[in-house]
Amino acid sequence: MRNFLIAVLAFVAGTAFAADPLSSWNDAGPKKAIVQFVEKVTKRGSPDFVPVAERIATFDNDGTLWSEQPMYFQLFYVVDRVKALASKHPEWKTKEPFASLRKGDMKGALAGGERGLLELVMATHAGMTTEEFEKSVTGWITTAKHPGTGKPFTAMVYQPMLELLAYLRANGFKTFIVSGGGIEFMRPWTERVYGVPPEQVIGSSGGLQYEFRNGKPVIVKLPQLVHNDDKEGKPVAIQRHIGRRPIAAFGNSDGDFAMLEWVTSGPGARLGLIVHHDDAGREVAYNRKSHVGRLDRGLDEGPKRGWIIVSMKGDWRTIFPAEKP
Amino acid sequence: MRNFLIAVLAFVAGTAFAADPLSSWNDAGPKKAIVQFVEKVTKRGSPDFVPVAERIATFDNDGTLWSEQPMYFQLFYVVDRVKALASKHPEWKTKEPFASLRKGDMKGALAGGERGLLELVMATHAGMTTEEFEKSVTGWITTAKHPGTGKPFTAMVYQPMLELLAYLRANGFKTFIVSGGGIEFMRPWTERVYGVPPEQVIGSSGGLQYEFRNGKPVIVKLPQLVHNDDKEGKPVAIQRHIGRRPIAAFGNSDGDFAMLEWVTSGPGARLGLIVHHDDAGREVAYNRKSHVGRLDRGLDEGPKRGWIIVSMKGDWRTIFPAEKP
Numbered sequence: 001m002r003n004f005l006i007a008v009l010a011f012v013a014g015t016a017f018a019a020d021p022l023s024s025w026n027d028a029g030p031k032k033a034i035v036q037f038v039e040k041v042t043k044r045g046s047p048d049f050v051p052v053a054e055r056i057a058t059f060d061n062d063g064t065l066w067s068e069q070p071m072y073f074q075l076f077y078v079v080d081r082v083k084a085l086a087s088k089h090p091e092w093k094t095k096e097p098f099a100s101l102r103k104g105d106m107k108g109a110l111a112g113g114e115r116g117l118l119e120l121v122m123a124t125h126a127g128m129t130t131e132e133f134e135k136s137v138t139g140w141i142t143t144a145k146h147p148g149t150g151k152p153f154t155a156m157v158y159q160p161m162l163e164l165l166a167y168l169r170a171n172g173f174k175t176f177i178v179s180g181g182g183i184e185f186m187r188p189w190t191e192r193v194y195g196v197p198p199e200q201v202i203g204s205s206g207g208l209q210y211e212f213r214n215g216k217p218v219i220v221k222l223p224q225l226v227h228n229d230d231k232e233g234k235p236v237a238i239q240r241h242i243g244r245r246p247i248a249a250f251g252n253s254d255g256d257f258a259m260l261e262w263v264t265s266g267p268g269a270r271l272g273l274i275v276h277h278d279d280a281g282r283e284v285a286y287n288r289k290s291h292v293g294r295l296d297r298g299l300d301e302g303p304k305r306g307w308i309i310v311s312m313k314g315d316w317r318t319i320f321p322a323e324k325p
Numbered sequence: 326m327r328n329f330l331i332a333v334l335a336f337v338a339g340t341a342f343a344a345d346p347l348s349s350w351n352d353a354g355p356k357k358a359i360v361q362f363v364e365k366v367t368k369r370g371s372p373d374f375v376p377v378a379e380r381i382a383t384f385d386n387d388g389t390l391w392s393e394q395p396m397y398f399q400l401f402y403v404v405d406r407v408k409a410l411a412s413k414h415p416e417w418k419t420k421e422p423f424a425s426l427r428k429g430d431m432k433g434a435l436a437g438g439e440r441g442l443l444e445l446v447m448a449t450h451a452g453m454t455t456e457e458f459e460k461s462v463t464g465w466i467t468t469a470k471h472p473g474t475g476k477p478f479t480a481m482v483y484q485p486m487l488e489l490l491a492y493l494r495a496n497g498f499k500t501f502i503v504s505g506g507g508i509e510f511m512r513p514w515t516e517r518v519y520g521v522p523p524e525q526v527i528g529s530s531g532g533l534q535y536e537f538r539n540g541k542p543v544i545v546k547l548p549q550l551v552h553n554d555d556k557e558g559k560p561v562a563i564q565r566h567i568g569r570r571p572i573a574a575f576g577n578s579d580g581d582f583a584m585l586e587w588v589t590s591g592p593g594a595r596l597g598l599i600v601h602h603d604d605a606g607r608e609v610a611y612n613r614k615s616h617v618g619r620l621d622r623g624l625d626e627g628p629k630r631g632w633i634i635v636s637m638k639g640d641w642r643t644i645f646p647a648e649k650p
Binding site for chain 2: 053056130174183184187191197198199200201205208209210216217219232235236239240241242243244258261262265
């Protein structure tokens, strides 16, 4: 009975995977390296075999799974929230960075650097319960459009990376997001868009407080940054949330350097991969000097460390998913 | 083909579950309520049906999955660490709470309350890399014995709760631990003992820092408490790690009250359960006045809120797993 069942399962699996699971990847070095890595860690008896429980892969989000230009997409949400909340905050007419932002002057609004940015995020994210915030994000992400492309933001995800996520999961990997973006900004839609459930999303996070509103327990978002999930904050958050070292990591900027370094310096087979934005025609070309998603050290040191540098222009057949007819 | 495969799978599953999955539970109210809850949330078409992705269950550890008397088992690790490190810390001969602890005077050592306790934990847990700490805990837990029973601590887990964990997982639940104990003290052994992987363990946690030692990246445990995973800290940690409200929660003390309250006040079918330590013969009887695992408010309010109060004496056929021959 058991052997028969295995034969049936093998037949079904064989049918399902007859098509190329990475069909949006050109048959070049990066695709070959990914497939080789997956085959050796999943092959029983191979010296590089990794048990299913330890097949953990972590993905940055902005610039790795979806676009991030001309600014992180979460900031478009912030802008729309500031506009929506403006009538309740007359003081924002003159107070920076709100005043610049209301006039559409993003450069002025972001002139205050990280501190001003944090103030904007806190003013627009905190005070709500986590469930109110979830509703707000869900409503926004299903209607808002990117000003450059006119597409919904969730249509600006990378088709080759969606295939990679699915390919890894089909091979027993648990896929996590480890992003500088807000943990609660991502969770409402990552399951639908990436197949990554909320409990596998790690990000920057604010304070939370358990309290009662209208006689019911709620969790309220506080205006304080508890964890900045960037650079060295990424391996730290991986340790806190996952509790073991992943065997594969995917990023696109120097903000992912420490995560790739941590992941690829463990024992056994390891995969580190950097998405290089070099396709001005189909997306945006930027690297060493970009304010958003700067990639400098990773471009120099990555290859020496055995990390794969993916050329979006050369290695990807398509960038975005085909639009639904 | 597909229908046939389903039939084969159903046959195999039917065989596997012919035996009672909760055989250590007496056929009383609590067992019936658990089975009824699981059947209604897993039955397609039922008004209470819950999709697999939302079947999240959270378990307290100390006193819920394993014993906690005469003190939290993690403290036995602390005592052994203080003894092991004593030669490197001559100042502990006179400095409290170390001096009392070295003399075996636990009451004196814990006289300083939470602050003294925290000092003990920090002195014995911090400074190590997370991988060194994991090795230390793994070594200790496989050799240390409970002074009262002479058993390994991991043999003092509750057989009925092991069955409950497995039963829920067999019904599509993802099981998480949400404990006041240290997150990194639990992770090295929860997968082997409870079937709960590290990424599904939530607990109290200290600061972490990414740094280099001997030219290699490591994560070092810092002597600071970042999250106290008790009382209102539990729903907050559930939100941060899981990002959605569980539908079932299991605890044993008033430290779990907020978690049960948060979980059972959501919409749809919910299960809240409290393990009541009332079995002086087979374990230890304690509740309202205990310093460890005090259960007072939960005993009064739990039944009014529809929570199941499990009598260890009356509802459990066995307490601990049978010893291997």
